[in-house]
Amino acid sequence: MLAVDFDPQNSLALKLGIVPAPAEGLASRGLLGGDWQATARTNSDRIQFLPFGRLDRDGLRRFEALLAEQPRWLAQRLGALDLPADTAVLIDTPRLPSVYADQAITAAGLQLAILRADAASYAALRMFGAPGSTPLLYVLNKVEATHRLQNDVRALLRQDLGERLAPYPVHRDESVPEAEAANRSLIDYAVHSQAAYDLQGLGSWLHAALARLD
Amino acid sequence: MLRPLLLRPARALGVENPGDPGLWLKRLFVLPPAESRPWPRWLLRILQPLIALMARELQVRDPRRLGDWLYALVLVAPLAPDAQRRPSILMEVGRSLLGLPLRLLRLLMAPLRPLQRRFERIDFSAAGRRVDAAANAFALGSPLMTRLAVIAAGVLLLVTATTPLGLHQQFMMFGIMWAATLLIRRLPGNGPTLLMLAFSLIASSRYIWWRLTQTLDLDPGADMILGLGLIAAETYTWLILVLGYVQNAWPLKRPTVPLPADTSLWPTVDVYIPSYNEPLKVVKPTVLAAMSMDWPRDKLRIHLLDDGRRDEFRRFAAQAGIHYIVRPDNAHAKAGNLNHAMKVTNGDFIAIFDCDHIPVRSFLQTTMGWFLKDPKCAMLQTPHHFFSPDPFERNLGTFRRVPNEGSLFYGLVQDGNDLWNAAFFCGSCAILRRGPLMEVGGIAVETVTEDAHTALKLHRRGYNTAYIKLTQAAGLATESLSSHIGQRIRWARGMAQIFRTDNPLLGRGLKLFQRLCYANAMLHFFYGLPRLVFLTAPLGYLYFELHVINAAATTLAAYVLPHLVQSSLANSRIQGQYRHSFWAEAYESVLAWYIALPTTIAMLNPKAGSFNVTAKGGLIERDYFDWSISLPYVALVALNLGGVALAIPRLLVWNAHEPATVLMNLAWAVYNLVMLGAALGVAAESRQVRVAHRVPMRVPATLYLPDGRVARTETEDYSTQGLGVVVGADLGLSPGVHVRVGLSRGDQECSFPARVVVARGGRLGLHFDTMSLEDERNLIQCTFGRADAWLDWTEEQQSDRPLVSLGEVLSFGAKGYLRLAQDLYTRFESRWLRRGRREAGIAN
Known part of the structure; x- marks a missing residue:
């Protein structure tokens, strides 16, 4: 399992318990053609992690120009890694539309679109999945029971997306930020948390989807 | 003259007035408090701890009262309001005495044990199949052969039954x-x-x-x-x-028949929910569940037939968006109520639910297929299922362990009737086809068991009936023994009435086996004498x-x-x-x-x-x-x-x-x-603890805590008023905290406001806050209305083992006598001992 932070916010490290977020990473080193592979880390749950790194405004502008020029930049970098055959690579990107997300989509074998159970999300559905692009799955995030609309949105999405919508919506759960603040993994921090349960379900669902791809 | 002679013993016994023979009798048993001499101190020092220990072990309420000792020694230990029932010593002795013959029998059977084990290793299924095949060859072979086989079997039975044999x-x-x-x-x-x-x-x-x-x-x-x-x-x-x-x-064992994919071919259904004097909280879940049945919206009409003509019901019907029907009189009770509703509705089919029988969402989809397959089918019945214990189960403590009185009828008899096309209507959880029902003049009103009589009339007209043994609705059992008996009396009387006025053995239109099935259903009720x-x-x-x-x-x-x-x-x-x-x-x-x-x-x-x-x-x-x-x-x-x-x-x-x-x-x-x-x-x-009966159910539930955390839990049981959940870990919740609890129904998650009432050992008892009608509907859909709500109900039932069963009935017999003795004693105590004590108090 390799997690790749491909978001200039450079904050995925915190969610994996790597504090403070590393200054050097794939983008900061890669931009200058340096040894970005050396910035990879492994956390206590033995998840390998490749940070984004810190870039100033000027650096970001140059990096984005590079990405625009070379649509397969990320794909080539990841291809260069010497990973065991059964490694799943998870790439975190900023929300669409974004060059980072485009890079990730080009590199990936499977896309996961994260939706909110609201009307705006439903309206934004068409942004996903350019024709002929990689397979696309969907998951609902931050579901709240008090929102009466969520059941209707879910029903609509299910109707439109069928089996491509994950059976486990991820609940909005204060345990998630609490665990992050305590610098502990969610499972460890709150074993009975609904979000932890949802994420586990989502994980195995994605695993099955990946297995079907091969 | 006798007086001086009596004076001495009278003083010794503490009889204040020697002329009163009643007082003599009383003083033989009850000492006046003033006369009780103090015990020697050394004796007390030994006795007191012993007595205290005994009193604790035996649960003697008040160690100073002789009555309580008797009570604890001889009878069932008195119950503190919250305590577990504990068998008394006598009960234990009785049980071991009862167990003795059984143990003896087991000892006698011991030499047979190896043989039995040997048998258990043999696979008999092939032999069973061969016997089945032979039976089928006769039953499904040529009609002539079947007939000959029946005649031969009859003659053989006659010969074997009547041939005299020596001892x-x-x-x-x-x-x-x-x-x-x-x-x-x-x-x-x-x-x-x-x-x-x-x-x-x-x-x-x-x-x-x-x-x-x-x-x-x-x-x-x-x-x-x-x-x-x-x-x-x-x-x-x-x-x-x-x-x-x-x-x-x-x-x-009739299977279900799938409906056509095209829902435009599905017929319209009127659902009748008759009520007379039941409270709204009993009727509400039934109405909401009926509305939630899976059927095209424009082809499902729910009617509340209120013979009580209550404003509360009228308002509820308007709010829920269902039809509300009343009639000018209450003639012929429930049958009349249904017949009146038939005049003002026009659906092809009529589904009838007693006002406390809550249907599950799949009721119509699992049943209606048969009407489309068999155009002569006029009635389809499903089992009556009760999620609360009936008086037998409650008072004997056999709920969900031993099959109850009704399970024989809905488990076997109706299914057996169905083979002979003689399954009959039981008044609720059933569907009738309007045409044939009109033809026989609606629901029968001549007898008090209108349901069975209606089915008989349909059969006489050559219509078919069906029974599907799939629990698709559930309700409350009768509460007290007297009302249970009242209901059985009504059935018995109604069946006797049909037997007299419209005897199934006579009259036209019935096949021989239909006659026999009906005759048995009626004669069966004559077991009293x-x-x-x-x-x-x-x-x-x-x-x-x-x-x-x-x-x-x-x-x-x-x-x-x-x-x-x-x-x-x-x-x-x-x-x-x-x-x-x-x-x-x-x-x-x-x-x-x-x-x-x-x-x-x-x-x-x-x-x-x-x-x-x-x-x-x-x-x-x-x-x-x-x-x-x-x-x-x-x-x-x-x-x-x-x-x-x-x-x-x-x-x-x-x-x-x-x-x-x-x-x-x-x-x-x-x-x-x-x-x-x-x-x-x-x-x-036995005392009942809850008003709303809890139904066991194990499904995931999401618990939304006031601080924004959300916990994954599992439900344990539910009722219309609350939910029991297992949380597994300590969430720091104490009674009084308000939470929301979410239940899922397919892709939908519905959450309900609730208050923690019990928090103990990783378990929470939740009581729902006042809910909107929408919430109540959602709750019914997530609980009573689930298609699988009653599927594994009999899972915990033990299978029949005749000797164990005999032992159980024996022990219930023993318990019955103990309860009788206990009650007699309580009466005796309150009438005599208390009075004695009061008198003693006055004397002081």
Whole structure:
């Protein structure tokens, strides 16, 4: 399992318990053609992690120009890694539309679109999945029971997306930020948390989807 | 003159007024407080800790009161409001005494154990299949062959039942049949069942033939009258046995038929929910669940038929968006109510739910297929299921462990009826086709069991009925024993009325087996008088030395034992899953007295008597012993006890020349006492704790805490008012905290506001806050209305093991007597001991 932070916010490290977020990473080193592979880390749950790194405004502008020029930049970098055959690579990107997300989509074998159970999300559905692009799955995030609309949105999405919508919506759960603040993994921090349960379900669902791809 | 003589003992005893003989009697038992001398200190030092220990162990309420000691020693330990029931010492002793014969039997059977184990290793399924194949060859072969086989079997049965045999031959025949049955019962399948039924038919028919031809004393006198009564009761039992075999030998097990994919072909359905005096909170879940059934919205109409004409109901119907129907009068009660609704509605089909029978969402989809497949099908019935314990289950503590009284009917009898196209309408959880129902003039109003009568009329017109054994609705069982008995009386009277006014054996339109099935359904309710005859039969001999059976005890044994053994083995085979051995006797013994009179009256004059509605949703607030109901049984117990007492001098002195006869009657009386004990146990009403009955359900639930955390939990049970959940970890919740709890139904998650009422050991008890109608509807959909709500209900039920079952009935008998004694004592205590103490207080 390799997690790749491909978001200039450079904050995925915190969610994996790597504090403070590393200054050097794939983008900061890669931009200058340096040894970005050396910035990879492994956390206590033995998840390998490749940070984004810190870039100033000027650096970001140059990096984005590079990405625009070379649509397969990320794909080539990841291809260069010497990973065991059964490694799943998870790439975190900023929300669409974004060059980072485009890079990730080009590199990936499977896309996961994260939706909110609201009307705006439903309206934004068409942004996903350019024709002929990689397979696309969907998951609902931050579901709240008090929102009466969520059941209707879910029903609509299910109707439109069928089996491509994950059976486990991820609940909005204060345990998630609490665990992050305590610098502990969610499972460890709150074993009975609904979000932890949802994420586990989502994980195995994605695993099955990946297995079907091969 | 006597006064000076009495003065000394009077002072010693503490009798203040020696002229009052009552006071003398009292002072023999109760010391005046002032006169009680202090105990020596050394004795107290030893005794006090001992007494304290004993008092604690025995749960003596007040160690200073003699009564409490007696109570704790002899009777069931008194209950603190929250304490677990604990058996008293006597109960333990009684149990071990009862266990003794069973243990002895087990010891005697020990040498057979290796043989049994050997048998268990053999796979009998191939043999079972072969027998089944042979049975099918006869049943499904050419009609001529089937007919010949039936005739041959009939002739053979006649010959075997009537051929006279010597005593030893009869015993040998029994031995062979019994051994064969023990082997056959290991073969799975319906064919072997038929073989067992055949053996039972032979044994029972031989018995009844022998009784009728050899043992009747036709010299006029008391012997003759009692003898004729007994033989009549026995013949009735035999008849019901035979009819029962016809009815139940081969349950149809009808599958569901899928509906066409095109919903435009689905017919329109009117749902009737009749109500008369039930509170809205009972009716509401039914209405909301009916509205949530999966069916095209424009083809499903819900009608609330309110014979109580209540404004509250009218408002609710308007709010929920359903039809509200009232009529000018209340003629013919429920039947009239339904018939009136038929006039103002026009759907192709009519689904009927009693106002407390909550349907699941799949009710229509699992049932309606048959109407589309079979255009002659006029009625389809599904089981009545109860999620609260009936009085038997509550008072005996057998809820969900032993099949209840109704499970035989809905588990086996209706399915057996269905084979012969004789399944009948039971008033609720059923669908009727409008056309045929109009043709027979709507729901029948001539009798108090309008449902069965309506089905009979449909059958007479050549329509078909169907039964699907799939629980698609559930409701509340009757609350108290008296209302339960009231309901059974109504059924019994109604069936007797139909038998008199529209006898299924006569009249046109019915097939032979339909006639037999209906006849059994009705005759079955006449068990009252025969059961009473059996409960008193040994008394004639024990009290007055009347020989009601004119035969030697050994000959009687040679005939009656095969009859009893074979029929109980056969019945255990066909109904074991739905009624455990010996429970029929227990159920019938309780109801016999109350059923006997109404059925007899209805037979004589079908018009006599009136309709009564059974009350539901009540609460029995404390333990009590229902004296008014059990009085006849207390009398029967006293009579049988007298008989047992008289058996001893008969055995030793008066009838020493015929010990076998005395012993047989003694055993009979003891068996009667056991069954009567169970009846008494049912009459001791146990306290009910909750108003809303909790239904076990294990599904995920999401708990939204006030601080924004969300916990994954699992439900344990639910009711219309609350939910029990297992949280597994400490969430730091204390009673009074408000949470939301989310339940899922497919892709939908519905959450409900609730308050924590209990938080203990990783379990939470939640009580729902006031909910909107929308919330209530969602709650019903997530709980009672789930398609799988009742699927695994019988999972925890034990299978029938006749000896275990006998042990259970025995122990319930013992408990019944203890409860009776306890109640007697409490009455005695409150009336005499308290008064004594009060008087003593005044004297001070």
